[in-house]
Amino acid sequence: MSDALVPPDGPIGAQPETPVCARHADRPTRLRCTRCDRPACPDCLREAAVGMQCVDCVGEGRKSGRRSQTLVGAEQTEGRLVVTPVLIVLNALAFIATAVQAGNPLVNQRSAIFAETALQPVLVANGEWWRILTSGFMHIGIWHLVLNMAVLYIAGSSVEPELGRLRFTVVYFLALFGGNAAAFYFGNAGGWLAGASGAVFGIMGALIVVWRRKKRDISTVVVIVVINLVSNLFTNASLLAHLGGFVIGGLLTLAMVRAPRENRNLYQIGAVVAAVVLIAGMFALRANDLMNLMGI
Incomplete structure (x- = not known):
């Protein structure tokens, strides 16, 4: 038997009792979470920015952490479209209803x-205000619908993820109202207006602003917009509605993009309110003029 002295902590090479995983009591481990310092087996650890974290800490981090934001302050998503396809479906259903009733698409x-x-200005001035909205879901012929929905899907695929669902919806409908307001205020009082073109042009205006801000080439989009606007001079399409929607959609998106980070939401709400006041004022003034002309 050796007379060598034994260290107080035990023989050299002896190991203390190995801790077990906080989630699996049957798994001894010497690994630990760098966040909570609890023992964790390899299956319960995930790579983190610094070291390895247990699955519980990773889950807590996701709940408390803030997602990255887009140019306008919307929460960054994975790009899955929601509003754009819903709008396309609503327009398609409205067209199907009219085609079935007419017996011919x-x-x-x-x-x-x-x-x-x-939308018919005289009828709107006479109190049928719902036409300002419903006319945006009516189309004249199937090709009118197909063209508008194709452009909406292409432009919306880039704009909706950047603006977020709420802001995208606001821009779409204010562009729709803005296009109708321009045609209502400056156009022929006896004409009829239908289609989502004003709203679609508004989304194209938003696309130009977003791409310009992200330093992407906008020349193709600009050429498409110019060609469409010029073609209006040789067709029955409403140039005023297209221009009105394009201006409202583009300016409103520009205001959202350029809003300062401090009080960003307040500035954006202010821009929306200003657009609503402008559009409502145009409808009210023109309606009053038409009522006076009709002697009502």
């Missing part, structure tokens, strides 16, 4: 639904 504007929902 090429002359769906002959349906009673179309007659009750399309």
Whole structure:
């Protein structure tokens, strides 16, 4: 038997009792979470910015951590579209309803639904204000619908993820109202107006602003917008509605993008309110003029 002295902590090479994983009591481990310092087996650890963290700490970090934001302050998403396809479906359903009622998709504007929902300035001034909204879901012929929805999907695929669902919806509908307001205020009092073109042009205006801010090439989009606007001079399409929607959509998005980080939401709400006041004022002034002309 050796007379060598034994260290007080035990023989050299002896190991203290190995701790077990905080989640698995049957798994001894010498690994620890760098955040909570609890023992954790390899299956319970995840790579983190610094060291390895247990799955519990990773979950807590996701709940408390803030997601990155887009140019306008919207929460960054994975790019999955929601509002754009919903709008396309609503427009398609409205067209199907008019086509079925008319008995022919090429002359769906002959349906009673179309007659009750399309925008006609005199009727709007006489109290049928719902037409300002419903006319944006009416289309004259299937190709009118297909073209608008194709452009909406292409532009919306880039704009909706950047603006976020709420802001995208606001820009879409204010562009729709802005286009109708321009045609209502400056256009022919006896004409009819239908289609989502004003809203779609508003989204294209938003696309130009977003891409310009992100330093992407906007030349193709600008050329498409110019060609469409020029073509309006040779068709029955409403140049005023397209221009009105484009201006409102572009300026509103510009205000959202350029809003300072401090009080960003307040500035953006202010821009929306200003657009609403402008559009409502145009409708009110023109309606009053038309009522006076009709002697009502």
